[in-house]
Each structure stands twice: as C-alpha cells, then as structure tokens.
Amino acid sequence: MCGIAGIISSFDRKETLKKMLELQRHRGPDNTGDYIDRGYAFLGHNRLSIIDLSDAANQPFSDNSSRYHLTFNGEIYNYKELKAEIGSKYIFRTNSDTEVLLASFIIYGKKCLEKLNGMFSFAIWDTKEKSLFAARDRFGVKPFYYSEAAEEFYFASEIKAIRSIKWARPNEKVWVNYFCFGSYGAPSETFYEDIAQLPAGYFIEYKNSNLDIKKWYDFPERIKNLSDNYSTSQIKEKYLELLIDSVRLRFRADVQVGFNISGGVDSSLLLSLVNDYRSNKKIRAFTFYTGDERYDELPWVEEMIKQTGNPLEKVQLRVDEVPKYAKLLSDLQEEPFGGIPTIAYSKIFEKAQQLNIKVLMDGQGMDEQWAGYDYYTSQSEQVIQGAGKDSSFKTNVLNKDFISYARKPEYSAPFESRLKNVQYRDLFYTKLPRALRFNDRISMAFSTELREPFLDYRLVELAFSLGDNYKIQGGTHKYLLREIIKEFIPDKISEAPKRALQTPQREWLGNELTDFVNESLAQLERSDFQSWFDHDLIQKEWRQYKNGKKNNSFFLWQWINTSLIASSTH
Incomplete structure (x- = not known):
C-alpha cells in the first residue's frame, strides 16, 4: 500500500514531482523514490513496506534491462503463484510482489491484468516506446487520479497532488447531485473539474499526447459466462x-x-x-x-x-x-x-x-x-443505508441556478x-x-x-x-x-439481521456539537461555495433540527463536510 505519482512532460518537472510526493508522504513513509526519463517522464513513489522489506524492492522499480519502470500502489496477493508460473522467463532479484507485477507485464502484456488477484493501481513507463501504461483493479480498491493540460499528463493516488500542479474548480454537477441524490459522482468523475479518476477495471495507454482508456474487466460478461x-x-x-x-x-x-x-x-x-x-x-x-x-x-x-x-x-x-x-x-x-x-x-x-x-x-x-x-x-x-423514511436531503436550501445542474x-x-x-x-x-x-x-x-x-x-x-x-x-x-x-x-x-454501522451522530450534532455545527455553517456562508445555498433556509432547518426534528442527520453532515472541504481548498 503506497502512493504513486507521475508527470509525462517535455519540461523539467522534477521539483513538481517532489512536491506531489511530499503531499502524499503519509501513504508511504518508509521510502520516497523517483525515476526520470528527462524530457519525457517523471515517476514517483511513496513506499509503505509490506512485502520484501529490503531496499531492493523500493520503487519506482526497473526491470533488468532498464527499459520498463513501475510505480505501484497495492498488493498482488497471488504473486507467489504468478512467480512460479513465470519461472525462468524472467530473472528475479527480489522477493517482492512489485517485481512479479512488472515481470508479468513484460511477459504477458496488458493480458497480465486478468492474472492478478489483488488491489492495485500502477503505471509503467516504457523508455523505448516513450509510452505509459496504467491500470486499476477490478473494483477500484486503490485510487488513480489523472489530468491533462498543455500536452502534459499528470497522475497520482490523491487529488491534492494534482491540485498542487493545477488549480481545479469544484465540479458543480457532481456537487449538486451529491446534495440532491447522495451521489458521489460517476466512476470516472471527481468533485473537481478537469481531474478525473480511472474507473475500476480500466487501463490507460498514453503516448505522443494521446490518451486511450479501455475497459479490461467486463463484470456483466463474466457473470453471464459463469456456469x-x-x-x-x-x-x-x-x-x-x-x-x-x-x-x-x-x-x-x-x-x-x-x-x-x-x-x-x-x-x-x-x-x-x-x-x-x-x-x-x-x-x-x-x-x-x-x-x-x-x-x-x-x-x-x-x-x-x-x-x-x-x-x-x-x-x-x-x-x-x-x-x-x-x-x-x-x-x-x-x-x-x-x-x-x-x-x-x-x-x-x-x-x-x-x-x-x-x-x-x-x-x-x-x-x-x-x-x-x-x-x-x-x-x-x-442509496443511503439506515436513512429510514425521512428524506436524507434538503434540496429546498439550494440556489435555483445551482440546482438546475x-x-x-x-x-x-x-x-x-x-x-x-x-x-x-x-x-x-x-x-x-x-x-x-x-x-x-x-x-x-x-x-x-x-x-x-x-x-x-x-x-x-x-x-x-x-x-x-x-x-x-x-x-x-x-x-x-x-x-x-x-x-x-x-x-x-x-441469523441476526443486518445493522447499519452507526454512531450517535444525530444526537451529538443536535446537542454536544451545536457549537461545532454553528461554526461550520457560518464558515460555509463565508466560503467560495456560499452561492450554492440559501443560508436563511439552512438556519431554519438547523433550528428545526435542534428543536427535535432529528430523524435524519445526513443533510446536516453534508453542509458541515462541505464547509470543511471549502476551507481546505485554498
């Protein structure tokens, strides 16, 4: 489990990459590394050492020919079986699943994805073809965010690493659907414009400023073919x-x-x-x-x-x-x-x-x-578990122009x-x-x-x-x-029925945490997101909540969370 980052660019982006990696250091405090193919690619890695704790398994990891360079987040759980299958086709120098992943790609190409049992997002730079191959696991356990700008391609494990390079406006269409329907965006979307995520079960090929995205894991087809x-x-x-x-x-x-x-x-x-x-x-x-x-x-x-x-x-x-x-x-x-x-x-x-x-x-x-x-x-x-009969959303507080999205x-x-x-x-x-x-x-x-x-x-x-x-x-x-x-x-x-994972959120927000809620709502009104809301109506809903209408607190948490995110976007 680690952090990955990279920039495909003809400009010198070494210092930019360093900044991206520093922002993700919590994902992998055991080692920070980079690989630079100057004028083409800058790959970075934050390592959390789990398998093969030696320095030899640090990343970005290069194959024996130094043609391919891998930055990888996740675990390949069946790496021992894959290593045995590869056998003498590749000379291994570590006991890491990282090297098994790279060897699998070298031998099987993109078909290697079908052999992997694990959680992963990774990117491999081919110094001969000057091309990038990147992929995400079947269910999207591990993140992969990316963005394009002026013939450059950026990717990272966290949005903040990309936002450190380019400013990104809030994606209002994603935000309004969150407030109205509890949606957190489509598989390719984020809450920021011009920053996308690679959907689960997809891969990317990037060469000569051309981006190609394809699905490699077709779940419905797999199900239909099962006996x-x-x-x-x-x-x-x-x-x-x-x-x-x-x-x-x-x-x-x-x-x-x-x-x-x-x-x-x-x-x-x-x-x-x-x-x-x-x-x-x-x-x-x-x-x-x-x-x-x-x-x-x-x-x-x-x-x-x-x-x-x-x-x-x-x-x-x-x-x-x-x-x-x-x-x-x-x-x-x-x-x-x-x-x-x-x-x-x-x-x-x-x-x-x-x-x-x-x-x-x-x-x-x-x-x-x-x-x-x-x-x-x-x-x-x-789509909200444990919400009961009351609505989880308060769309009445949203500005008419905003809700039109x-x-x-x-x-x-x-x-x-x-x-x-x-x-x-x-x-x-x-x-x-x-x-x-x-x-x-x-x-x-x-x-x-x-x-x-x-x-x-x-x-x-x-x-x-x-x-x-x-x-x-x-x-x-x-x-x-x-x-x-x-x-x-x-x-x-x-035989026990399913219970939603719960805390006293409804009670705490309406009692012990009222000062915290008040501060959050005031901060929301001062934020860059303030135009999305009718703040008088928010205060009316808040008063009703404090006076006993506490059957559902999801909408209140939405406003608090939005306030906190707004304060961190500066």
Missing part, C-alpha cells in the same frame, strides 16, 4: 473453499497483521476464518465504540472475543474529538465522506499505527455480493434480475466505490494497509451470479451465506 449448473451443496463447498483461500492469500505480509471487527455476521465470519488460519497465534482485533449503548456493538464484539481469546483493542471516539478529526479527514479526503461513523473508524487505524501494525483486514464486500442491505427487498431507489443519476442495468441490477449499481456506482474511497483515505492517513478478503473477485463473481432465492429467502438476507457459515459462528449471530 449455473451447480447444486446447493456444490455452491456451498466451492464458496467456502474460495473464502478460505482468499484469507490465506491476504495473510501474505512481512509485517504484523490485525483485523477490524464489529458485531455483525461478516466480521464474525472473518474472526472465525482468521483464527482457523492462524490457529497457533491469536491475531489482534480492533473495534470502535462511542460509549452510547444505543449504537455501540461492543457487547456483541466482546461476546465473540470471549469465545476466541483474541487480544482486543477497544478504540473510543469521544464527542469532543469530532471537530478535530472531521477537519483532518476532510483535508485528506478532499471530497465528501460518510460522517461520524467514518471518523470513528479512522481511529482504529490511528491505534494500529501506534501499535506498529501495518496491515488490517476488514469485512467489506459481503453485503453487495449477497444482497445484505435492507432496501434490496423494497422498490426503494435509496442536478440530474438524477442513471445506472446501467445489464441483468434481467432487478436484484442483480441493484447489486451491480452498489458494486460499481454507489455503495462500494464510496466505502472504498473513504477507507483508503483513512487507512492511508495513518500509513496502514487495509485488506478486504471478501472482495476477492472469485468470491464476488460466484455469489453475485447465483439466483435471487439464494440471496434473499423468506425475508432473510444473505440466505445461503448464513447457511454456509453456521459451522463457524453461533446461530444468534449468523
């Missing part, structure tokens, strides 16, 4: 086999590994699988709590841990800490993020960093592949099943992309790598491809998964 002739028992056996293998692969690291746990089904399963794999050593678990028994899952977590004996780090978010962390994360995210639950989650990574644990696992991805969210059984088009997002629906189409939306457009972005930024803020065993593409494809009745049956979500995991976790957990 559906398996019996229920065969599905259970196959899924469990893949699940165990996914955990095994994600334990590959030359540093300490821990894991995050909540009181839900997915975390409980991860706890069981982790302990099965490392039965001789109890891996450290992390969980957050706020001290509010209405929301905290600590009792469920402690009950599970009592049975397994794992060391448990209980990390508390106090209400008085929220303003500081909200500002810190807004500066790092640079785009809207998910509220106080995201802040609470970030404290886990801070604690892990203090304990020198560089890798954490979590249970992200099960709900999207197995239809775990409550709205999957309704006709609702809701709003367009309700439309999502591809390539499947005959409505359920599959909603799952597809969540996997590639809404739930998963925003969760992965939030989690990448908060883990990297504290120089910690986050791994998601349940997002192994083999698992996602198999579960997604199953008929609706395997996912929801008799009102039970994740039906077959619950059947599969019964041997691993107690019935009272395996």
